[in-house]
Amino acid sequence: MPRTHKSGSSAGSAKRWSAEVTHSSNALDLEEGVFTKRDPHEIALSLMRSAENSTRRKGTAYQSAMSMLTFEINRAGKSLSAERRQTLEAAKGELRKVFGRA
Template sequence: MAREKWSQDVTEHSDALDLEEDVFTLDDPKKIAASLKRSAERSKRRKGTPYQSAMSMLTFYINRAGDNLPAERRKVLEAAKDELRAAFGRD
């Protein structure tokens, strides 16, 4: 695997979560949050709580995309963090 592709591999083959396909390309922050919540709650391999696992995966994706993430996409993903907090009752 190429060195610059390791984060994509983690996102696609995480030990913590089995993500729904293309979850991070969705345009609706609520749908992204709902998908991550479902994945985290179904996972039997996660080490933390479902909330921790879902938020960690979202944050990981945002951080690894770095400067390559367009501003509009970053805005949607940051809004998904707020939706994830709300979905888990952590306003």
């Protein structure tokens, strides 16, 4: 039996949903353009500052920062260039270092 999709769900609404999560989730308040930086260390420092200063996060600062970074990588999916993915993945390692978890 073929699967049917719920009415109202489309690729467009999925894009809007993820953008809404990025801008208004309770994970943390992000600095503008954090995921467009080229230096993984700068991305990590920005995420750390945002996580430590946020009053909206639910978990620890480290958990929130790593969660938002992972969300960005997953949200971008196949449209993320190899170079950009490499930078964001390197930022995970830098994030561990700046939080003293490496």
